[in-house]
Amino acid sequence: MTRRSRPEMIAETRAKLIAAGRKAFGERGYADASMDDFTAEAGLTRGALYHHFGDKKGLLEAVVRQIDAEMAERLKAIAAAAATRWEGFVQENIGYVEMALEPEIQRIVLRDGPAVLGDPSRWPSADGCIAAIRANLEQLQADGVVRDDIDADVAARLISGASTDAALWIANAADAAAASRKAVPAFKALMEGLLRGPRPAAE
Numbered sequence: 506m507t508r509r510s511r512p513e514m515i516a517e518t519r520a521k522l523i524a525a526g527r528k529a530f531g532e533r534g535y536a537d538a539s540m541d542d543f544t545a546e547a548g549l550t551r552g553a554l555y556h557h558f559g560d561k562k563g564l565l566e567a568v569v570r571q572i573d574a575e576m577a578e579r580l581k582a583i584a585a586a587a588a589t590r591w592e593g594f595v596q597e598n599i600g601y602v603e604m605a606l607e608p609e610i611q612r613i614v615l616r617d618g619p620a621v622l623g624d625p626s627r628w629p630s631a632d633g634c635i636a637a638i639r640a641n642l643e644q645l646q647a648d649g650v651v652r653d654d655i656d657a658d659v660a661a662r663l664i665s666g667a668s669t670d671a672a673l674w675i676a677n678a679a680d681a682a683a684a685s686r687k688a689v690p691a692f693k694a695l696m697e698g699l700l701r702g703p704r705p706a707a708e
């Protein structure tokens with residue numbers, strides 16, 4: 506049997522705790538999930554949790570980062586599958602809004618995340634998201650698809666803010682599905698305001 510290296514053992518311990526935290530936060534929510542839930546599920550001690558994440562909040566932050574990274578990969582795949590760069594850009598951003606209907610994302614990322622970790626626009630991932638939107642807008646401007654009289658950085662921040670706020674609203678709505686049905690066409694209409702020339706025909 507091959508002996509694992511210390512970095513491998515550390516990575517395995519962190520992965521177990523994150524998986525346990527993700528399960529507990531998803532099933533019970535941050536407030537009702539206990540330290541014992543995480544350690545018992547992972548087969549580890551509280552000392553391991555404190556060592557790797559500091560406390561329950563630190564574990565939630567790690568779980569949110571993991572889910573956020575998975576969301577980003579899914580959204581990239583959505584954009585890549587689209588027929589045009591513009592369609593991919595729109596579908597990627599709308600996809601984020603629609604993910605607010607998924608129970609795990611809804612509870613962990615969009616409810617407990619902001620309540621415990623603060624404003625999502627201040628999260629480490631926010632700058633990367635804005636940069637990606639800005640890069641897409643700049644390319645679409647170069648392609649002559651998006652108006653060139655709009656500052657790409659400002660537009661990227663507005664799109665990011667609108668999609669985040671829409672997702673938060675959906676996640677906290679009494680009827681999330683109904684809120685999503687209202688939010689998606691409105692958000693799409695806002696994005697189409699960036700287009701140069703005639704707007705695309707309504708579907």
